[in-house]
Amino acid sequence: MTDPVRPWNFSAGPAVLAPEVLAQAQRELLDWRGTGASVMEVSHRGRDFMDMAEEAEQDLRTLMGIPDRYAVLFLQGGATQHFAQLAMNLAAPGDSADYVVTGHWSQKAVREAEPYVRTRVAASTEADGFRRVPSVIDVDPGAAYLHYTPNETIHGTEFHRIPESGDVPLVADMSSDILSRPLDVSRFGMIYAGAQKNIGPSGLVLLIIREDLLQRTGRPMADIFRYARHVERDSMLNTPNTWGWYLAGLTFKWIAAQGGLDVIGERNRAKAEALYAAIDGSGGFYRNDIDPDSRSRMNVPFRLHDEALNTLFLEESSQAGLLALKGHRALGGMRASIYNAMPMAGVKALIQFMRDFAQRHG
Amino acid sequence: MTDPVRPWNFSAGPAVLAPEVLAQAQRELLDWRGTGASVMEVSHRGRDFMDMAEEAEQDLRTLMGIPDRYAVLFLQGGATQHFAQLAMNLAAPGDSADYVVTGHWSQKAVREAEPYVRTRVAASTEADGFRRVPSVIDVDPGAAYLHYTPNETIHGTEFHRIPESGDVPLVADMSSDILSRPLDVSRFGMIYAGAQKNIGPSGLVLLIIREDLLQRTGRPMADIFRYARHVERDSMLNTPNTWGWYLAGLTFKWIAAQGGLDVIGERNRAKAEALYAAIDGSGGFYRNDIDPDSRSRMNVPFRLHDEALNTLFLEESSQAGLLALKGHRALGGMRASIYNAMPMAGVKALIQFMRDFAQRHG
Numbered sequence: 001m002t003d004p005v006r007p008w009n010f011s012a013g014p015a016v017l018a019p020e021v022l023a024q025a026q027r028e029l030l031d032w033r034g035t036g037a038s039v040m041e042v043s044h045r046g047r048d049f050m051d052m053a054e055e056a057e058q059d060l061r062t063l064m065g066i067p068d069r070y071a072v073l074f075l076q077g078g079a080t081q082h083f084a085q086l087a088m089n090l091a092a093p094g095d096s097a098d099y100v101v102t103g104h105w106s107q108k109a110v111r112e113a114e115p116y117v118r119t120r121v122a123a124s125t126e127a128d129g130f131r132r133v134p135s136v137i138d139v140d141p142g143a144a145y146l147h148y149t150p151n152e153t154i155h156g157t158e159f160h161r162i163p164e165s166g167d168v169p170l171v172a173d174m175s176s177d178i179l180s181r182p183l184d185v186s187r188f189g190m191i192y193a194g195a196q197k198n199i200g201p202s203g204l205v206l207l208i209i210r211e212d213l214l215q216r217t218g219r220p221m222a223d224i225f226r227y228a229r230h231v232e233r234d235s236m237l238n239t240p241n242t243w244g245w246y247l248a249g250l251t252f253k254w255i256a257a258q259g260g261l262d263v264i265g266e267r268n269r270a271k272a273e274a275l276y277a278a279i280d281g282s283g284g285f286y287r288n289d290i291d292p293d294s295r296s297r298m299n300v301p302f303r304l305h306d307e308a309l310n311t312l313f314l315e316e317s318s319q320a321g322l323l324a325l326k327g328h329r330a331l332g333g334m335r336a337s338i339y340n341a342m343p344m345a346g347v348k349a350l351i352q353f354m355r356d357f358a359q360r361h362g
Numbered sequence: 363m364t365d366p367v368r369p370w371n372f373s374a375g376p377a378v379l380a381p382e383v384l385a386q387a388q389r390e391l392l393d394w395r396g397t398g399a400s401v402m403e404v405s406h407r408g409r410d411f412m413d414m415a416e417e418a419e420q421d422l423r424t425l426m427g428i429p430d431r432y433a434v435l436f437l438q439g440g441a442t443q444h445f446a447q448l449a450m451n452l453a454a455p456g457d458s459a460d461y462v463v464t465g466h467w468s469q470k471a472v473r474e475a476e477p478y479v480r481t482r483v484a485a486s487t488e489a490d491g492f493r494r495v496p497s498v499i500d501v502d503p504g505a506a507y508l509h510y511t512p513n514e515t516i517h518g519t520e521f522h523r524i525p526e527s528g529d530v531p532l533v534a535d536m537s538s539d540i541l542s543r544p545l546d547v548s549r550f551g552m553i554y555a556g557a558q559k560n561i562g563p564s565g566l567v568l569l570i571i572r573e574d575l576l577q578r579t580g581r582p583m584a585d586i587f588r589y590a591r592h593v594e595r596d597s598m599l600n601t602p603n604t605w606g607w608y609l610a611g612l613t614f615k616w617i618a619a620q621g622g623l624d625v626i627g628e629r630n631r632a633k634a635e636a637l638y639a640a641i642d643g644s645g646g647f648y649r650n651d652i653d654p655d656s657r658s659r660m661n662v663p664f665r666l667h668d669e670a671l672n673t674l675f676l677e678e679s680s681q682a683g684l685l686a687l688k689g690h691r692a693l694g695g696m697r698a699s700i701y702n703a704m705p706m707a708g709v710k711a712l713i714q715f716m717r718d719f720a721q722r723h724g
Contacts, residue, residue: 007399011408013601016399017403019392022391022392030381037371042686078601115584201402203605222476224443224446225446237442239376242563323397
């Protein structure tokens, strides 16, 4: 179990990290692997770092079952930069690409791609207030790719099946649900994720790409934006975020030590079920409006029946050691992000607090 | 003084960090500012992080005397990405830009900019084997900007005066000598630096830009590549590298505690003088071929008179607690990087070892 003295941190990202990972990082901060230096102070091209970097990639390949024909990259720029960069790389000038629009992040993915590709909306749930994921996606067989956002961090929706895209490469921004359950990577053309939810600290992007997609663009651009060049140079075309890569590696080992993605996925299912059950069973004191089949296992937004209680809820929850429950400013209300590193004990503490609060203010 | 048990780390980057900075980072890794969370686990939009981020910027402005008309950004992508991105931002389509070519890094700056601007070489020391910085720069008054590399990390050259560029905005990649001495920021249009030498860990780029240069480009591009948008959003257009920003802030406070850039600059001058004197006074056992007026205070490459001794030199120096002295693969030989966080004691230890080694093998 985790240290009971630490508060429970429900931040949407940067988010809670596994306490075992943080403890190891703290222990070896001044002397990493007996080098006498911090992992932050050694060359990314030195043997110690290269060994660690390669091990992290192999651990991830094992965890996710990534086929050999996929490259794994550790890049920078956040998912937002890759909204643009993936369009530069996966589409040639004049191509069009399909997008599934399920909320804030998929809308942003479209907007940042527009200077580089003709975007087309293949499905949108905007008319439903983004309260569900679409059941039908109208894929253009000529699209360069189909992009979707498996989990919308702000709206709290999640796809619980992988969309069918036929021969069109499927591209997924998995920033907020990567590594949260088993996944058939072979269904995807490209998966990418900002690290700051289920992988490690911010400033690192994990990218998994089918190698036949690397040579698509005929566009003039700087080498530093070409995924193909990063693959050739094992993510060391320039100095990577070495601290982020190191913490990602520790997190991959932590997931394996928990039992891998089957165990993690089962835990995440149980955590989310418990929290949604508490909300649904609160007699209307708390409310989550997402279609039950589309509810996120990672981000659980909820509202109090009386918005005038919001400030008090946030004050008292914080005093009770339940941090960062304030909802995204675009939606208001509350949001509990319950990523991999949030144990059931934290979810139970939140549920208990919510019950007590409802009793006192019901 | 620093902990004498730690070896001296002469890595070119990622490089040695101040031990006081590392110790503080270690101490508060699990509980930052009493939040009960790591600085890596809190939202970049929360008050704690925003306060720290603003303080870091103010500390940097004070240290460097940055005028108000300059914006300060904490970005990602390494200097290499900004080789491209600065051309996208500071030049309109069809513009040409001037470059001073003094070695590997300025050559790379040209290459990455070429898809976005017509590059023109305003000075080059390639014919001299990059053993000096140019005395004359032929600036095109119509150039969008003049780019140069004040310190070439691989070749070990450094400008000891700021080039004259007239009304053409001067742009400098200061990755390897930012904060190493006092600087008149008002002479520059833009200064940028990868953090991993004198600022903090890799994965962070510091960028200082005169605000009138922000609206130059008429180019279609994603928002995430526009410096103007990052300025509007205080470097939080997307999630920044929060850990890097935090460590940069600690490093700025450490520099201030040392006495600021005057003191740091004097130390760096003394360290470099001592090391070059030891090389020049070795009776030819060690050699540095850079023109004395162009020698870097940050990166000191040197060769042994007998290259067959290289392996032994590296083995014995490493055993003596002097790390990462191997020269860049492009040049061979040795290189001692002596950034801000390397104290005179480390330089003296290196000099003593070099003398002993020369006596034993001379």
